[in-house]
Amino acid sequence: MSVGQSVRRLEGHAKVTGSAEYIHHLRLPGMLHGKIHRSTVAHGRIARIDSRAALECPGVHAVVTIDDVLGLAPNPYYGPAFHDQPILAHRKVRYVGEPVAVVLGPDPHIAEEAADLIQVEYDPIDPVFDEVAAARPDAPIIHDVLKPAGMFTDLKHLGGRSGTNVALDARVRRGDVERGFAESDYLFEHTFKTGKVIHATFEPMVSLAELHGADGLTIHTASQSPSFVRAEVSRLLGWAENRVRVRTAHLGGGFGAKLYIKLEALVAICALLVGRPVRIALSMDEQFYTITKHGATVRIKTGVTKNGRMIAREVETYWNGGAYADIGPRVTQKSGFTAAGPYDIEHVSLDNYAVYTNEPPAGALRGFGISQLVWAYERQADIIAAALGIDPIEFRRRNVLRKGRPHATGTIVSDMEIDAVLDLLEQRMDWRRPFDRGSGTIRRGRGVAIGLKACISPTTSVAMVLLYGDGSCALQCATVDMGQASDTAMAQIVSKVLGIPTDSIRVARPDTDVTPYDMATLGSRSTFHMGNAVKAAAEDIRAQVLRIAATCLGNDVAELECVDAGVVSTRGARMTLREIMLARFAMQAGTIVGVGSYTPSYKKPDLATGQSSEVTPFWMLGGAGAEIAVDTETGRIDVTRLVNVADVGRAINPASVDLQLTGAAIMQLGFTLFEEMVFSDGQVVNASLADYKVPGFLDVPADISAAYVEVPHSQGPFGAKGVGETGVFSPSPAIANALYDAIGIVVRDLPLTPERVLRAIREAEGRPFEDE
Amino acid sequence: MADESRRTIHFTLNRRPVTASIANHDTVVDVLQREFALFGARESCGQGLCGCCTVVVNGTAVSGCLYLAAFVDGAEVGTIEGLAENGVLHPVQEAFISQGGFQCGFCTPGFVLMTRELLEQQPHPTEDHIRHYLSGNLCRCASYPEIIKAVKVAAQTAGE
16 A cells, blocks of 8 residues: 555646646736835844835835835734734834835736835834844843743733743753752853854745735635735734635745745735735845744753763753744744753753844744754764763663653653664664774764654644545645655645555645645654644545445445545445445535544643653654765864664654754755855845855765664654654754764864864964954 | 847747747746647746756757757757657656655756766766766755766666
8 A cells, every 4th residue: 555655746847847736936917016115233123214206216106114004004014923013014023024014016026126215213212133142131122022922821821920021931840950960970061052043945935915805815825825815914904714715835845934824915015005916026135034943042961970971951041033033932942842952851941041032033844843952962072971981872872761751841751762763763774884984184983863752732634535526636735845845745644544546636726615634844843743633534525435435335334445546345246436436426526525624632841840641742862974074174074974763753754864864954954054144234245145155066975875764653643753854853963973073073063164173173272263 | 119128039949940029028938838838948037047947949959948949049949848759758757756866846958958968078977077077966855866866867868
């Protein structure tokens, strides 16, 4: 059957012929193009907006500012975690690049030129950029009052807080960390940092809106979360959800950039204001001013016994959330509680702070905050192992969480085998073989790392499977295929349940008028959540089909099964699905509908201690091993081998699992070695692919591979769990650990640019470079 | 008086003669999308760095987001849409499907066209050839290992 096989992708033909549908391609009759005028200051009050020159440009249809927005959306603030982000700047601007006005015109070039002619006067306010500085009580305040959204009940207590840039503080307390430190033989304390990086999706963000009569609005958008867009735009307009239709197509990459609201509320308001379809499409450069990954400062202190057991760990993490919360508070909390790592540590204290700063908003980027934490705890793991003279893999073995043991949150670990992943990593790295560490100016090293993520919870997915009059089958689910091959995986699940070929199943593009609710395509949740919903919907169809066949064939349902696009009985009788539909509807007509819905069980963590008996539906575990060569004269790192391993539950499509693990690892390789947004007074100075390099062919290690263990998850569809992010967890510390192994250099900040490495080398040699 | 900001160009598009009325500042991608509803070449980085906009002009792959449409007057232009003939996929397209050499697919037409050009110049490329020849095309999903496999399979199929 198809589950467990590397079935070819359903949309392969469309993608290699250039005919795959992306919202990027959509043009609507009579549409106007919107171009955004952006803030030039990082923090300030808007004194005056002068649009006259823009309006006088021939071909300009309208200029939209917050005053126009307020007529349609009196409370213009949106966001999944906090209602803090205005559709256009409202009284204040909080980062360089914040949208202040939109010029609408039939020609995008004219609209763009006119947008540059808008003059805005600001009364500047002191900005703050660093997450630790912004959390101090004397920092300039970016939002007067915290405004948590209603969607997440565990943020409600923050409502009304004022005079702080800390949007959320989340804690985990287990045992008594001070006692643990006192009982430890050795203490290790370090501070690690990661900078800001960006998704750089190759289909830049794009949304279009059009009106339907007096009471309907359709938004076509490259979005990972059509259900959320519908709910949020409806809320802003004060409409019922069913008046807003949100549809998407294939996404030219997502990685978390296209989640929640990005351009959708703005484009909807513009279309309503001018009564014509409007398209707003960002350039690659503008994406740098829209959403980023969180930079983080992680202070980690660990107490260890002399035989290499970690018994106490305290982690304090400041998350640079930028000017608007987006999903940052959830990143802070849901990733923050894993900051002790995949380890069984008796005394744990974790503090996480989501901090507003005057930089572009930070949100979800493949891994949702996990890689920042793994960077810290796995880098420190090798420092500890080296200090104690223990092999790095052996050190991890002495400490990992095993089945039946409580995670730091109190949730008992199940459906995960960390030892199996470590064994696989050791084997794939030929760890026991002698390793040549080089000589002269080219030195070699190797390192490993493992990282843990908890799938966010609670979330819901709903799916429908339809059987048409001719026996053909369609799947309607709002999981967005942005390249991860979810269409194919979902079709494989239907195929397995109904006994029909995967490539004969039609998978609908997400459309809120058609596809039922799904929380969003994020956090590696789809295979597990939507996979379960799809499986249940297909089983619903199967039950109905078998009942009809049982009546026709005079069998018990128990004697029948679905195979080869039909039903067969143990006695050899057979009906095709078409014959079953004919039997049910007396002609080629009708539809049989199967419905499935899935919400895992969840226990909200205690606010004071972070303790919960069910904090996540499943754990993701990813490991990486790296071999590098470093040029000690230039600081340049050459990653010669990169091995990525994971516990995937069960692979629905092994080829897609490989692709996800390796693709994620290469993305993280960019974040490890060179990708970094560079800021000057809040301005991104390398906002283009010319100045912000993403990995190309020549950056891919000559030897790169993925491998995984399959520990079937008891609740997963056919044992599967998510894998889209697992490959990003561990490459950064694995590579830095290899650097440490090669030359004993500790670099605490990502990325490991040649300059940063060379500075560290020179510092260790006692002849540091002067500061920049 | 003639509008000097516009002109009419004649060229061959995927083996058919065509005519288009263009603005002087139009790029090849602008014209392919607006006048011919061909969206396989798409603008992403806008700087000729990513290869998503690759089109073939007089037998050479160029960045369609930088190449002014006025310059294809009289030229032969090929796009991904013209690669399959009579509904039969080109061996490079077949190989990208069979080897799963794509994820989101946004960059895929560019990679397919560059691979075809590579195999015309170097029918039996080594892995090193492949990496260097395709280094001007970027894939943010990073399907690079699978693309290498696809190129090798395409070379093998074409050689048979």
